[in-house]
Amino acid sequence: MMTDSRFQTRFWRIALPLLVGVAVLFVWQGAVTAFDVPSFVLPAPTLIAESLVANFGSLMGSLVVTLRVTVAAFLLASVGGVALAILFVQNRAVETALFPYAIILQVTPVVAIAPLILIWVGFDQVELALLILAWIVAFFPVLSNTVLGLRSVDHNLTDLFRLYGASRLQTLIELQLPAALPYILAGMKISGGLALIGAVVAEFVAGSGASTGLAWRIVEAGNRLDIPKMFAALFLLSLLGIAIFFLLSLVEYLLLRRWHESVIRREG
Template identity: 75%
Template structure:
């Protein structure tokens, strides 16, 4: 008679500590920041106090939220396009080494080419009346390569013995891909998505900077606008929202990775000791 598996109680203390400790460090940092700026009398156009930044956030709440929504939608759309395009192209690369040899160098060229250098050209091509599409293309260019590279590596890293066994029993390429290669590549794909999520936000922000004044209404333009007016508290408020957005994207991708891998992959399975 087989023994029942040992059930380990959830480590509630450890989970609470993971959240509380970073929040405590952040609170201490803000308190020290407030004390130093107030004590030394640092001008607000050099380094505003956290209380002034909070006031700027509340005073410009709806305009900043609208800009946050604009940046978020561009980021999400570019990320989704990068996932679809990167995974699809990686499947082709995994199925044919000739296709990979022919096209992978061009993917590398897109990755190493600075977005700042090609952004004006993209904006001219799509037209100044459709700058949002240009921002989307530029953010996609930044986010695309990690998905492609990680997925290609994952599909090629599948156990060749399993693939040979499937082919020996007459399995089609599609069955080998969906039942062996793709499940084995899932950790690689999710790791690429975690990287790509942050890069898509970076690409959207950089593209907004390059697009210039009034070309968009995202958070990057709010930062430029506040800087031109020396409204540094509002600039810091927009920067803070960008940081929160980046943390949120990373957290969502980490949660998806955990939920997808927690029952079977070593990176997410809880250790017994």
């Protein structure tokens, strides 16, 4: 009986959002048709689908560019954020000296510094500039969450490790990192979405056709009043963001499902 209940719960978790999405599309299509809304104001879902099929090659090529920048920025932010967080926790002086600058990077608008990054990197290296800007946006959540996780270890367990003569490296690997894993994964889930946002914003700022990512396709379509193509590009961006979120959620589930309360309670 419990198995059937869990199956029904999982089924509705998947089916309910899909049903809501289908209902919204039907209402959207019906409203555009009934009120004869011009396509350059709000295209119907069927027209967006036609534009997606017609421009599939160019849009998918742009999707690959945006995805490449997003994944590279996310990986750099994850590795760099965790490594720097470990350094901060191990050495208070380093944290005191560098953490304010990490905060400055976080609060500085990407739009404001993007032209400067483009000049420094060179306009012939636009993708590298996009990578730097996306990394700046995605870096801080991993750093701050990892620092919080490493400092949230049960002090009794830390004292026990000291009592048994564990080195700082052993304590880090066998106690602090496993205990901080839920925090690290939460930071990575935030960072994945921010890396995509950072890549898109950076592409907008780069402008002038130098970037061939999805953001430039949106700008290009808007300039030509090709609104169905714009919505098609937005649809692909949304799918990419959803895919990143669910992939990272799957990684979180696989790593935590056997021992952490956040997953065990959700399963129950």
